[in-house]
Amino acid sequence: MTCLTIFQANAQKCNLVLSGVVMDASNNAPLEKAVVEIKELGIKFITDIEGHYHFYNLCKGSYTIVVNHMSCDSIKYKFTIQQNIIQNFKLPHAINELENVIVNAKRDLNVNSIKEVLSSKIVDATRGQSLGEILSRANGVTVLQTGSTIFKPVIHGLHSQRVLLINNGVRLESQQWGSDHAPEIDPFIAEKFTIIKGAGALKYGNDAIAGAVLIEPKALPKQAQTNAEFNSGYFSNNRQYVVNGMIESSPLKFPELSYRIQATYKKGGNARTPNYWLHNTGLQEFNYSGAVGLRKEKYNTELFVSSFNTDLGIFIGSHVGNLSDLQNAITASKPTQNIDAFSYAIGRPKQNVQHYTVKSKSQIYLPNNNKLNLLVSYQKNLRKEFDRAMLSNRPELDLDISTTMADVNFESGPTKKISSNIGLVAMLQENVWAGSRFFVPNFRTQNIAVYSIHNYNVNNWMFDAGARFDYRHLRTYRNKSDSITAANRTWGNASGTLGATYKITPNFKWLINGAYAWRAPQVNELYVNGLHHGTSSFEIGNQNLKSEKAFNISTQLKYQTDSSWQFDLSVYNNIITDFINLIPSVPATLTLRGAYPTFRYVQSNAVLRGIDFSVHKTLNRSFMAGAKTALLWAKNSDTKEWIIQMPSNRIEGDITYSFANKVLQNAAIELRYMHIMQQTRIPVSIADYIPPPNAYSLLNLDFSSDVAIGKKQISVGLTVVNLLNQTYRDYMNRFRYFNDEPGRSINLRIKLKL
Numbered sequence: 001m002t003c004l005t006i007f008q009a010n011a012q013k014c015n016l017v018l019s020g021v022v023m024d025a026s027n028n029a030p031l032e033k034a035v036v037e038i039k040e041l042g043i044k045f046i047t048d049i050e051g052h053y054h055f056y057n058l059c060k061g062s063y064t065i066v067v068n069h070m071s072c073d074s075i076k077y078k079f080t081i082q083q084n085i086i087q088n089f090k091l092p093h094a095i096n097e098l099e100n101v102i103v104n105a106k107r108d109l110n111v112n113s114i115k116e117v118l119s120s121k122i123v124d125a126t127r128g129q130s131l132g133e134i135l136s137r138a139n140g141v142t143v144l145q146t147g148s149t150i151f152k153p154v155i156h157g158l159h160s161q162r163v164l165l166i167n168n169g170v171r172l173e174s175q176q177w178g179s180d181h182a183p184e185i186d187p188f189i190a191e192k193f194t195i196i197k198g199a200g201a202l203k204y205g206n207d208a209i210a211g212a213v214l215i216e217p218k219a220l221p222k223q224a225q226t227n228a229e230f231n232s233g234y235f236s237n238n239r240q241y242v243v244n245g246m247i248e249s250s251p252l253k254f255p256e257l258s259y260r261i262q263a264t265y266k267k268g269g270n271a272r273t274p275n276y277w278l279h280n281t282g283l284q285e286f287n288y289s290g291a292v293g294l295r296k297e298k299y300n301t302e303l304f305v306s307s308f309n310t311d312l313g314i315f316i317g318s319h320v321g322n323l324s325d326l327q328n329a330i331t332a333s334k335p336t337q338n339i340d341a342f343s344y345a346i347g348r349p350k351q352n353v354q355h356y357t358v359k360s361k362s363q364i365y366l367p368n369n370n371k372l373n374l375l376v377s378y379q380k381n382l383r384k385e386f387d388r389a390m391l392s393n394r395p396e397l398d399l400d401i402s403t404t405m406a407d408v409n410f411e412s413g414p415t416k417k418i419s420s421n422i423g424l425v426a427m428l429q430e431n432v433w434a435g436s437r438f439f440v441p442n443f444r445t446q447n448i449a450v451y452s453i454h455n456y457n458v459n460n461w462m463f464d465a466g467a468r469f470d471y472r473h474l475r476t477y478r479n480k481s482d483s484i485t486a487a488n489r490t491w492g493n494a495s496g497t498l499g500a501t502y503k504i505t506p507n508f509k510w511l512i513n514g515a516y517a518w519r520a521p522q523v524n525e526l527y528v529n530g531l532h533h534g535t536s537s538f539e540i541g542n543q544n545l546k547s548e549k550a551f552n553i554s555t556q557l558k559y560q561t562d563s564s565w566q567f568d569l570s571v572y573n574n575i576i577t578d579f580i581n582l583i584p585s586v587p588a589t590l591t592l593r594g595a596y597p598t599f600r601y602v603q604s605n606a607v608l609r610g611i612d613f614s615v616h617k618t619l620n621r622s623f624m625a626g627a628k629t630a631l632l633w634a635k636n637s638d639t640k641e642w643i644i645q646m647p648s649n650r651i652e653g654d655i656t657y658s659f660a661n662k663v664l665q666n667a668a669i670e671l672r673y674m675h676i677m678q679q680t681r682i683p684v685s686i687a688d689y690i691p692p693p694n695a696y697s698l699l700n701l702d703f704s705s706d707v708a709i710g711k712k713q714i715s716v717g718l719t720v721v722n723l724l725n726q727t728y729r730d731y732m733n734r735f736r737y738f739n740d741e742p743g744r745s746i747n748l749r750i751k752l753k754l
Contacts, residue, residue, distance in 0.1 A: 014059035017084045021051040025090035025256045034069040075224035113200030114556045118193040128233035128242040138195045139628045140612035142647040145733035148271035150182040157646045158210030167215045173403035174381035184308040184355035186287035188244045191218035199515035199552045202466040206495040207519035209550045220258035220293045221250045228754035237745030240268030256295045263288040269344040274727045274743035279339040280313040282346045301362040314349040318536035318738045319388040326595040352384040369413030379403045401431040425449045439530045442477040460503040467496045491520040511556040521545040525601045538589040538596040549577040566616040579606035586687045605637045627653045641683040648679040667705035674698045679731045696728035715751040
């Protein structure tokens with residue numbers, strides 16, 4: 001036994017003893033050479049071969065014990081001593097040693113895909129906003145809007161089922177086929193957002209024609225500790241406030257067990273354009289989640305549950321009574337049916353959405369660092385739509401979709417050159433509707449898939465190849481003349497990807513990727529026939545649609561140094577056979593519930609080409625500047641015309657000034673300029689209800705800093721969106737038919753870590 005510091009008894013004749021054993025949490029084996037320290041006294045003890053430690057001649061009082069061991073996270077324990085104490089400690093020693101091996105050798109399954117990880121700065125600056133708004137900060141990603149509250153990510157001109165959303169390892173399955181169906185995900189769950197561009201996300205689905213978004217929470221704590229975080233925000237435009245709290249812990253006496261719980265509440269009222277309020281555009285949201293994990297020497301397992309609940313108002317001026325009123329509403333510069341006043345009230349028309357997720361993930365560690373992974377999930381989505389014309393107190397459309405998924409895969413122990421992942425995925429999905437308004441039939445979908453992904457490294461080259469086969473069966477049910485009829489559709493096809501990355505220098509790399517993906521038509525594209533009230537449109541499906549087939553080839557040059565330059569150039573070419581698109585169909589449709597613009601699903605061959613470019617330069621210790629652009633050319637290869645409803649080209653620039661003083665730490669002010677060009681690439685043969693809006697430019701200002709208050713550090717931020725209160729309409733917002741976009745908003749955010 002070795003004592004590094006000898007404690008001398010003081011004049012108070014302190015004679016209390018603290019002793020115990022430090023053990024491995026996995027197998028209770030004693031840990032030799034663990035360091036046990038009493039922080040207040042500055043004394044340490046190194047455990048013997050049997051894990052024993054002891055401190056003599058302690059006085060009564062409160063102390064903080066810190067226990068460390070090589071390959072272990074330290075644990076901290078506070079206690080009060082009034083008498084002799086025997087206190088044993090357990091460290092996750094064997095677990096951490098194993099995890100260190102796995103983490104160091106872990107291979108990215110999407111290593112040769114073009115992807116972008118949002119910086120922590122962007123994530124913090126957008127806290128409290130929707131998922132779509134957060135993702136739009138990535139280059140090449142825009143949003144498909146419905147009004148002022150609903151945002152869906154658009155990658156390289158494609159959205160909805162062509163963009164897979166992977167929330168904590170689970171593919172989101174909900175009623176997300178409409179542009180007014182925002183992802184039911186609370187961004188506060190996540191610490192990291194990764195956007196995979198192009199059809200390289202093979203593991204997550206054959207239909208990732210546009211790409212995938214990985215929404216990843218931070219790992220559960222792996223040491224005995226308790227952490228807490230509090231976030232709050234206020235948005236002046238719609239007087240929205242949001243609060244979020246999180247607590248996570250790993251108990252001292254059971255450090256291999258960890259848990260986390262978090263909750264978010266959000267409430268906002270009517271949005272305001274520079275000239276008027278938008279009546280009935282409020283929202284209310286309450287979400288919560290919990291996770292618990294157990295780590296052992298030979299396996300680990302985690303259970304995750306979440307609940308997402310929201311009420312969304314639909315702008316009342318988008319639901320009109322007859323064709324004349326509709327024409328007047330579309331051509332008017334200011335909404336003809338509106339109450340120009342602020343209110344938090346949410347009335348008809350509105351949506352109520354609830355989404356529940358339960359996920360179990362287990363990993364079994366096999367010899368030679370191989371792993372067997374099993375993920376099982378269940379999702380339930382309840383969606384209620386209330387029309388403006390109230391026929392009863394019940395919703396006019398009530399949709400209930402449930403999805404059960406299982407993914408079992410084998411990861412080979414990565415060597416210096418090669419690693420593999422082979423898996424099997426099965427899904428069962430059922431959707432039932434009720435109400436007075438038909439939209440899509442009841443259906444049951446079954447999907448089974450096998451996939452195999454391999455990575456290979458040699459010298460400065462990294463190669464990956466993947467293949468996948470999916471079989472999909474769809475059975476729809478209809479009630480005709482009081483009898484149930486059923487129809488069956490099946491699809492099956494292979495998909496694959498092949499990529500390579502060459503490291504030109506340690507900071508400069510070149511990537512090329514080719515992928516083939518396919519997507520079966522969705523139920524709404526096949527059979528929809530009715531009012532889509534969230535988009536204020538009447539939609540008509542096409543039962544003759546075939547599956548989409550896409551061949552995407554993309555390349556990227558990326559240069560990055562820690563101190564000065566960041567440069568990223570991506571070029572892509574996406575050839576899509578039997579591309580499914582929703583296009584305007586004139587004239588509008590008059591229903592018992594009012595008059596609505598009409599849209600039909602059609603199919604053609606398409607080519608989408610584009611360039612994403614970004615560059616950032618650190619000018620000196622205080623200043624950094626950057627610029628980026630996203631350009632897209634989307635053509636119907638049959639008619640040689642442009643494809644309708646594609647994002648406009650855009651240019652952005654920013655300059656950041658960083659500074660610090662005794663009060664403000666890591667302080668920075670950023671001015672961001674964004675110019676959206678007018679969409680002039682529209683087909684002549686398709687009549688829209690209104691021409692594309694004019695080009696517009698926006699200025700946004702952001703300030704962020706860490707403020708030290710005593711021993712605590714608070715992160716604060718202030719963002720001014722649309723600084724000049726610009727009046728504009730966006731081509732990707734279906735409600736551009738009826739109203740302007742929101743005006744200036746001053747957003748305040750505060751984050752406190754405990």
